[in-house]
Amino acid sequence: MNKQQQLIELLKSYQSVAVAFSGGVDSSVLAKATQIALGDKAIAITAVSELITTNEISDAKKVAKLIGIKHELFTVDDLADKKFTCNDKMRCYHCHINRFKLLEDFCQKNNYNYLLEGSNEDDKGDYRPGMLALKEFKLTKSPFLELHITKDEIRQMAKDWNLPVWNKPSSACLASRLIYGLDVTPERLNQVAKAENILHKFLQGQIRVRHHGDLARIEVETNEVPKLFTNPLRDLIHKEFQKLGFKFITVDLIGYQKGSNNITLK
Structure with missing residues (x-):
């Protein structure tokens, strides 16, 4: 079998x-x-x-x-x-x-x-x-x-079995976006959800916004990274993320990494 x-x-x-x-x-x-x-x-x-x-x-x-x-x-x-x-x-x-x-x-x-x-x-x-x-x-x-x-x-x-999710990117709960030690609150979960929704409008593949308090760390597929540095998208993301309460908006140059917050545990 x-x-x-x-x-x-x-x-x-x-x-x-x-x-x-x-x-x-x-x-x-x-x-x-x-x-x-x-x-x-x-x-x-x-x-x-x-x-x-x-x-x-x-x-x-x-x-x-x-x-x-x-x-x-x-x-x-x-x-x-x-x-x-x-x-x-x-x-x-x-x-x-x-x-x-x-x-x-x-x-x-x-x-x-x-x-x-x-x-x-x-x-x-x-x-x-x-x-x-x-x-x-x-x-x-x-x-x-x-x-x-x-x-x-x-x-x-x-x-x-013709399931439309066959190529759906893996996902994890919103709490996984928060760096360890940062309390999980409704406000922070909402920040992450809204920030990722913004990125999904313009980018393909895996997308994560890692929450480091005042700082947002954006992870996307490596082939999508250059788009984040090109206007008008760069300025739009910066403006919209600041509206959500992030003071600093950064891009992880390595791109998307599964469970990247776990690196801090090593």
Whole structure:
């Protein structure tokens, strides 16, 4: 059997599941596979939070409808946990503990045997304290990890199943944009979301605005970097970012780096 067939057979063995669903390529492939394997015995559940943009929630709804899987939203108050908002190096751990407790409670109340999440083989190479939290939950399964499925293999499955997210850039919650030690607040999350929306109007590919307090550090694909130094775009970005409250606007010359804030931990 190929990886796709192995995945579907594994999911069949779970009998009934809920999928932690963001609408990204990983969770979309997982949701599609569970829909194929289990039909109406599978449901996708999406957290609504200040850490997630309204565009991402809208996209998740559209993808779930396309897949044909049942879909529910639930609201999470991530910012109520001071262990999370203090934004230390274990921020993702605290977030996952809070969220997956709620998700497993949902499974138990609605008679789903397991909760599935989309960590994949490539995630093992990055600093991910959130993955440590998953080990503390009895009902949570990570099928991609169990079958050693990589990101490229997931994208190929998405392409095979005609999912429009097959080439969607990876994303992370808005809190990941804040440098460690900078408290997570609604105002800072809003700054980042609005700043990235501005850049998305003019640039392609991966885009991050890293929040260093008064300073914004822009990360884009390396081939897009020169555009940031060309007027009128340069002056427009400077003006609009200052309106958002940033005093200094900088460009990271290396370009986009996955989890670049983790460099400060080394």
